[in-house]
Amino acid sequence: MTAIDQTFATRSDPSDTNQVSNVPSSGSAPAGAAHGVHPDAIAAVMAANHGDAFSVLGPHQVGPGTWEVRAVLPEAKSAALIVGGDAVPFERRHPEGFWVAKVESQGRPLYEIEVETWDGAKRRRHDPYGFGSSLEQHDVDTLREVGTNLVYKILGAQLGCLDGIDGFRFAVWAPNAKRVSVVGDFNEWDGRRHPMRLWKNGGLWELFVPGLKAGQNYKFEIRGPDGSLLPLKADPVAFAAQHPPQTASVLQGTSEPAWHDKAWMETRGEKDPRHAPISIYEVHLGSWARVPGEGNRYLTYKELGERLIPYVKEMGFTHIEMLPITEFPFDGSWGYQPVSLFAPTSRHGTPDDFAAFVNAAHAAGIGVMLDWVPGHFPLDAHGLGQFDGTHLYEHADPRQGFHQDWGTYIYNFGRAEVATFLAANARFWLEHYHLDGLRVDAVASMLYLDYSRRQGEWIPNQYGGNENLDAIEFLRKTNEATYSHAPGTITVAEESTSWPGVSHPTYTGGLGFGFKWNMGWMHDTLNFVSTDPIHRRYHHHDLTFGLLYAFSENFILPLSHDEVVHGKGSLLGKMPGDRWQKFANLRAYFGFMWGHPGKKLLFMGGEFGQEREWNHNQSLDWHLLDDPAHAGVKDVIRDLNHLYVSTPALHSRDTEAAGFQWLVADDQDNSVIAWARKGREAGQIALVVSNFTPVPRENYRVGVPAAGYYREAFNSDAGIYGGSNVGNMGGREADATQSHGQAHSLSLTLPPLSTMIFVREG
Structure with a gap:
């Protein structure tokens, strides 16, 4: 990125101060005074206490045809002004290195400065104060x-x-x-x-x-x-x-990376993400894998491109979602307390290396998403806090500008320059780095003025309510900008409340996000599968309640990093029963999730049954794949992803109630649940049946929406996954027996602790 690809146009003479606010210290003389520069102005410059350096430094006309060039050169033993082929000596006017040279010229002189340092070296350079402004x-x-x-x-x-x-x-x-x-x-x-x-x-x-x-x-x-x-x-x-x-x-510049993803970018905007399969592999780049033999170092972006992307491709995920990689000072924040929002973290390489990683993903047909953090920023002294000596980016009142939970500053979304800065950053990642989506962190903390605050610790809005009107406007405008300028990309809200219309268009009063994480589904279903099967009949509503609101938003079903940290244990660790039952429960839960309406997200390690809680300082436990039980879980996720992508009934109407039909919703005594998923074309039907008890069930009849042969496309109890290999001999033909309000039905064998997905053929 070192090639010069932009030319700045000079807009003004360097000594023209019409566009600047002069803030000279007392005693400064006006620029161009016939007697030259005032000693007090020199002293102020040398004390780094002068607010208008261009009124002092650079070329200034001090008489007809006479110019005085002034420069700060602390390192100089001597200095000369190079004009054409002539060398005009500078005169030292301040012992710490303020130099002045006079030259005759009918117009502003073009010159360089040659400096001889105290060690005898000579260097020639152009003077920054010899250039006018390049801005308007x-x-x-x-x-x-x-x-x-x-x-x-x-x-x-x-x-x-x-x-x-x-x-x-x-x-x-x-x-x-x-x-x-x-x-x-x-x-x-x-x-x-x-x-x-x-x-x-x-x-x-x-x-x-x-x-x-x-x-x-x-x-x-x-x-x-x-x-x-x-x-x-x-x-x-x-x-x-x-x-x-x-x-x-x-110093990097903003030169365009060497992109090789033209075909991807040209076709990206042609698809409606709501109707496309989206299965997201959430990754913390610093702990997906490390290099133990080299001090447990991080993988580079290049190594991640060579290892992570082929793995994601093999596993059938459609997208990688990275925990924040905008440069952040503290490893333990996982990137959620960034300082440099426009810089990919140097932990894995250079910005060019990061662009190459995105190139590699797109070449493999994998989208790349970023966890984006516009809600707050850390207090690090080199960061945005008190940036110019005032509360510039953050609210001054801690009731508005300080996150009590995280010890961070909150952006002042009502200040136009701050909102513009953040919205431009969203566009930067989607346009400059060709990312395919942004998952916006902690949206609830942005929407509510009283988020995690007691009475008296927050300031109501102008109408007396707890809605953060400035944040709402910022989110709407940001979503409008990203969807307007980066078609085919998505924005996703991590919003944990029942705020209405999060993923509805702004013109209907929504926030304008493309999707919303379904946090309620995650909490309810994890609560259910964490319960011992003998008690699950009393928690059956945890499986069914989410379908009451499943189509009120465009949902993504998240099993994210948040569910495997801070003492919560791993997904496998949440499962009840002995070792066999734990794995069976997890496999069944994944089948249930992939068959459920909504796009999918799974945090790394979950796909092979990581046993310990996630630790950002350690690689995932890849050695577990030597155990057939863990390898079986990995195969489950791989096969579910490929089935999900290849079966329109499982993804094309994720956000539409017409794509879902209850079949068995009330068999809490047996903890059995079944529904049909329907595609956008007639006859596209998938049947999802889960048995969340360790009891196999013979001749369990389930009504189906249409006659035909229903192929058993997935069975979490298959022997290849480590199950007991109970099933339905590859599929069943629907017979004309009424059941569950349907004219046709299947007589099924339900394996213990299992989910099966049947795809109607013909």
Whole structure:
């Protein structure tokens, strides 16, 4: 990503301060004064206490045809101004390195500065203060337009060419700062060297620094409104960042990655996700697998592309969903407390490496989704908190701006620049990195002002209610922007309440998400399968209740990382009974889930019956696959995925009540449940039957919607999975015996602790 692919146009003379708000210290002389620069202005610059560096530094006309060029060069033993072929010596005006040179020129001189350092080295460079601004007021105003993608094309460190010179243009929003400087490897982290220009309207600071190279580290040094220096801040729109615990941003630019997924991108928007099979493998990249022989290190993006993607393909999942990979400082947050929202974590490689990982997934026909965290951010000193010395990104009042549960700041969604920043970040991942979906974390905490708060700990909205109206508007606009500009992608809400219309269009009053996690289904059904079979008759409603609201939203059924941490144990560990029954229960539960209306999501490790609780610092226990019982669970998930994808009745009407028909809903005494799934074309029928007791049942009659042969396409009790191999000899022909309100029915053998899926043929 080092090729120069954008050219900045100079919009103003470098000494033109019409577009900036001059914040000089006392005693500063106006730019262009005939007597040159005032000593007090020099002192202020050298103390890094001057708010308008362009009024002092760079070329200034001090008389007819006479120009004075001023520069801060602390490292210089001597310096010369190179104009054409001439070298004009600089004069030191301050012992710490303020230099001035005079040159005769009828117009603004074009020049370089040659510095001889104290160790005798000579370096020549262009002067950042010899360039005008490359921004327009329209660019600055755009930062208030929620839904635009220009945020990441204007802000951050943009690689480009200005006046024929290569370099990086830095821009950062810090409206209340008295002074902002770029500091980094290239200037000894010295805030005097590269102070920035402030735009009068919009609070944007910008500076073009020529000659910088990708890979160099940088931050912003900010002097707050009270004059105090803040901790060095990472760039909010950094495109790369150092590997934690180091915290600097890294020069990268926004050049387009080398994409090879044209066919995928061209066809992505042609499908309606509601009617497509979506089976998501949720992954924490840092613990899916590690390299024990090399210090238990992470896999690189390249290694993940070579190992994870073929595995997901083999297993039949349609999508990978990554726990957050936006750069985050603390491993234990799993990525849910990010600092650099535009930078893929360096734990696994470079941004180019990450793009190659997405390329590899798309080449394999796998979509890539990201857990996205717009609800809160951590208090780390280099992050967004108190960014310019004020509560810029977060609410000042802790009743609105501080998460008590997580010890984090809450974004101020009512501030246009903050909402624009976050909405642009959503577009960035979908458009720049070609991701196929975003799962939005902790939406409930955004929607409710009183989320996890007692009376008196929150502030009602203007109507006296507990709805966060600013967050609602932000979510709606973000969803509108992503669906408008990235067709075929999906947004998914992790929303744990009964908020209406989460996955309904905004024009009908909904929030505009494509899908919503069905947290109620997850809690109810896990409660049921965790109960000893002898007591399940008293919990039968946990299986059936979810169908009362299954089509009120576009649901995804999640068995996520949240269910296998914090003492909850693994999915296998939740199952009751002896070892055989635990595995049988888990296999039956997975069959029930894949046969149930709703898209599917399973956290890594669940697909082979991980026995211990998930630990983000350890690889999954892949050695368990040497045990046939665990291998059998893996085969169950693989076969369910392939059946789900290839059977329209199981996915094409996931979100439509017309695609579901109850057959057996009330046999709580036997813990048997059965329904039919129907596709969008006539005759597409799948029959799902579960027996959640360890008792096999002979000649169990189930009504079916149509005559025909029903092939036993899946049986969780099959011997190849580790079951008892009880079944129906490959299928049954429906006979004309009325049952369950249907004119035809099947006489079935129900294996113990099992789910079977029959597909009607012909």
